[in-house]
Amino acid sequence: MTAEIIDGKAFALDLRERVAALSADFAAKAGRQPGLAVVLVGDDPASQVYVRAKGKATLAAGMLSFEHRLPASASEDEVRALVEQLNADAAVDGILVQLPLPDHIDEHAVITAIDAGKDVDGFTPENVGRLASGLDGFVPCTPLGCLMLLKDRIGDLAGLDAIVIGRSNIVGKPMAALLLGASCTVTIAHSKTRDLPAKVRAADIVVAAVGRPGMIKGDWLKPGATVIDVGINRIAGDEPGTTRLVGDVDFAGAMAHAGAITPVPGGVGPMTIAVLLRNTLVAAHRRAGVALARDAI
Ligand SMILES: Nc1nc2c(c(=O)[nH]1)N[C@@H](CN(C=O)c1ccc(C(=O)N[C@@H](CCC(=O)O)C(=O)O)cc1)CN2
Numbered sequence: 585m586t587a588e589i590i591d592g593k594a595f596a597l598d599l600r601e602r603v604a605a606l607s608a609d610f611a612a613k614a615g616r617q618p619g620l621a622v623v624l625v626g627d628d629p630a631s632q633v634y635v636r637a638k639g640k641a642t643l644a645a646g647m648l649s650f651e652h653r654l655p656a657s658a659s660e661d662e663v664r665a666l667v668e669q670l671n672a673d674a675a676v677d678g679i680l681v682q683l684p685l686p687d688h689i690d691e692h693a694v695i696t697a698i699d700a701g702k703d704v705d706g707f708t709p710e711n712v713g714r715l716a717s718g719l720d721g722f723v724p725c726t727p728l729g730c731l732m733l734l735k736d737r738i739g740d741l742a743g744l745d746a747i748v749i750g751r752s753n754i755v756g757k758p759m760a761a762l763l764l765g766a767s768c769t770v771t772i773a774h775s776k777t778r779d780l781p782a783k784v785r786a787a788d789i790v791v792a793a794v795g796r797p798g799m800i801k802g803d804w805l806k807p808g809a810t811v812i813d814v815g816i817n818r819i820a821g822d823e824p825g826t827t828r829l830v831g832d833v834d835f836a837g838a839m840a841h842a843g844a845i846t847p848v849p850g851g852v853g854p855m856t857i858a859v860l861l862r863n864t865l866v867a868a869h870r871r872a873g874v875a876l877a878r879d880a881i
Contacts, residue, residue: 585807587842590733596854599732600645602881603861607646610868610876618868619648620678620704620860621670625663626656626686635682638857645861647868650676660689664697671699677871678704678864683754701871704863706758715761722863727759729855730791730812731766737810737844738789742767745786749773749800749832750793755814759791780804790842792832802837811838811845814852 611617620642624635635651642649650673652666663681670679679702685691695703700710706722714721734741746768750756756772763770768789773780781804784790792800793814805811815832831848838845846852862881869876
């Protein structure tokens, strides 16, 4: 068996185009463009790349981009004060604080300060609770992107056995809640899970989000399983001094067993920014009281 490759990059591009068209419709109806504010604290190189990419994608979708950069030495109070300022800014529909924050800042304290109606990352306690309760709210971008890829490939997920490997607040926990909401039977695995290979072998859907390169082996997979690899790990490349990105799944091994798999790069990663734009579009409609059909995006 050779697995089908799930092209997250192409799916994300298509989603971004649909968001851009709906953003133009919104601007015509509301008399203003949707606005996304991104806050970057410090100089983490990967975060700088992601924030730049988010700004470019926001503008390309016909939205206003507000980028706020604070030095690594900024205090928690300063970051919270900026968030409060953005909460009160009528031109800002969505607020995203890029993670990770420097160690001296309590992420939870900063995230909690974000107005839940502008929380396009879906990280505030209110939106986390809404997802857990099956209520409308903002859902974290990466897991929602994974669910979109799964539904596009499989259709109805009801009754399927799914395993989520990793229990982070950003990916693992919301992913499990989304799969449960889609009526899958969900196992959440983590560092203390016993006999992980056996649990993976029982799953029709495998979502790997542990941050350990190549940890999930191909022969652990149920033949034909759909594999979503959320890991983005930079490892040494074949040539001296080079690096390359790999996922949490041993891609070559998985190709021989899975039915379909997302590659790294080009799988889940591009969905994160596309869904961020989608969430910002939804936030703008809700804040302006402009209707957006439930299945429009
Ligand atoms: N506030 C948030 N912080 C972080 C989030 C988030 O959703 N909200 N997610 C990650 C980083 N991230 C966006 O912020 C992100 C990660 C990866 C990609 C992506 O497109 N990856 C590419 C490869 C890129 C490369 O070459 O390095 C891929 O997988 O194809 C986009 C966004 C942590 N912080």
